[in-house]
Amino acid sequence: MAYSSRKKSSSRRRKQRAPRLKLRWVLGIVVVFIGFVFFSGPKSLIKLYVLLEKKDQLVRSREELKQRVVELDTEIHRLKTDTTYIEKMAREKYLLKRADEEVVMIKTK
Numbered sequence: 001m002a003y004s005s006r007k008k009s010s011s012r013r014r015k016q017r018a019p020r021l022k023l024r025w026v027l028g029i030v031v032v033f034i035g036f037v038f039f040s041g042p043k044s045l046i047k048l049y050v051l052l053e054k055k056d057q058l059v060r061s062r063e064e065l066k067q068r069v070v071e072l073d074t075e076i077h078r079l080k081t082d083t084t085y086i087e088k089m090a091r092e093k094y095l096l097k098r099a100d101e102e103v104v105m106i107k108t109k
Contacts, residue, residue, distance in 0.1 A: 038045050078085045090096040097103050 079089070095103055
């Protein structure tokens with residue numbers, strides 16, 4: 001009799017372990033699947049992070065370009081209307097001079 005009661009208790013332990021073991025396997029497979037979905041493929045978290053960084057960079061670049069456009073529009077307006085500004089640009093960029101002036105160039109080291 002003692003032998004049969006031991007046999008029954010060990011089989012009960014096995015029956016109690018079996019659902020826990022199956023649960024662990026199922027949870028392990030689910031975790032691996034979720035990890036695969038999140039970290040690989042076209043919609044992975046890594047690619048999402050890279051795309052968000054690129055978007056931020058493009059937004060910053062767009063703002064800088066808008067500022068540059070405003071600066072250029074201002075310069076165009078001044079070149080069309082302001083004669084003193086036109087004269088200043090001609091002297092600085094193209095080294096132009098009046099008939100009674102001399103241009104002196106100083107070399108720096």
